Amino acid sequence: MYRSPVSFRHLQRMTDDTGLLEHCLGKIPRRAEGYTTDDNARALWACVEWWSLLESEGAKKELQDKLLELIERYLSFLLWVQRDDGTFHNNIRFDRTPEPEQPSDDCLGRTIWSCAVAYAKLTDPDLQIAVQEMLRKAIPATKQMMFPRGWAYALAACSLLLQHAQKSPSHAQDRFSQWVVFDLPERVGMLEEQLVDLYRQQAGEGWHWFEPAITYGNGVLPWGLFYAYSVTHRQDTLDIAKESLDFLIEKMTGNQGRISPIGNQGWCTREQRSNWDQQPLDVMKLALASAQAYITLKQSEYWEIVKKCHAWFYGDNDLSIPLAETADGSCCDGLRENGANRNRGAESTLSYLLTEAIWQTIEWEDDVHDCRNRQQNQDSFTCVQRI
Incomplete structure (x- = not known):
């Protein structure tokens, strides 16, 4: 049977002509708190997933069109905040001025992932232009990443891009797909090895985790390795992904x-x-x-x-x-x-x-x-x- 989708009314309530606002008091957006790239990247990801799901299930076009409007808004925000070095400024005041901050690996990895999902699932070639431009600039910046959640997001994103390019022979002559096929395997291997090495350094008897403490957003670490396994087929990667996820589920x-x-x-x-x-x-x-x-x-x-x-x-x-x-x-x-x-x-x-x-x-x-x-x-x- 067909399940009705959830409502997106609150997401629309929190989204203005710039992008998605960060905080609410109750259900009312706090404009003084401004925007984050983290949230706009998550919003792009969520809306693309729902747009794709509703298309598969034959939902009403009116709802898909509303989601597409939000997707365009969030893509525009991400394109605006991307720096020349490929990274993304995260915290933006309501008056559209950037707040002082240190670059965030999590923000970079999360935004790359959201753009990779958009590239794999959106069909409009005019939207793909913006997505491809952001990915071309952002992925090389992963070489400077220092923190594991950023690695995991970037690893999953690069793996997804490779999967999509390999499954789409019709795009074999597309320049972006060629770049993915020739450049990203090395990036996947680098990020995969960094996470595997981190796990081997930290895990031990009774503690099957990547860090001395389990803190926030933990599922992305085994998730990134499961994604990597889908393209590298390394047995040790799969073993670590499963062992760490089972440990997290227990906790x-x-x-x-x-x-x-x-x-x-x-x-x-x-x-x-x-x-x-x-x-x-x-x-x-x-x-x-x-x-x-x-x-x-x-x-x-x-x-x-x-x-x-x-x-x-x-x-x-x-x-x-x-x-x-x-x-x-x-x-x-x-x-x-x-x-x-x-x-x-x-x-x-x-x-x-x-x-x-x-x-x-x-x-x-x-x-x-x-x-x-x-x-x-x-x-x-x-x-x-x-x-």
């Missing part, structure tokens, strides 16, 4: 098997684990990694984790409090010991929308796969399209 599983994100008031070390405040971002990253593990390994336990992450937003969490509001697609900023943080900013809302997209995409692809299998086994079977 993020609470009472009665519910997802219980590691709190940001102390994080998780070999000696202790913080329970509060829990962030929607960490649930989305766990869903992202588990979905890629399921795609790679075809093991149902990872699909179960995706479903639990999805359920976390609707109240299957430590306080049994729904954080997402389906009526407008908004999400509370976190789960505190005494209740939910009622502010509904960009990061949390996008974490919810992305988790919903991850869950629905796998459900839809599994339904299509099952339908095709039944068609092969029963000549008389008619596949009911999800419309």
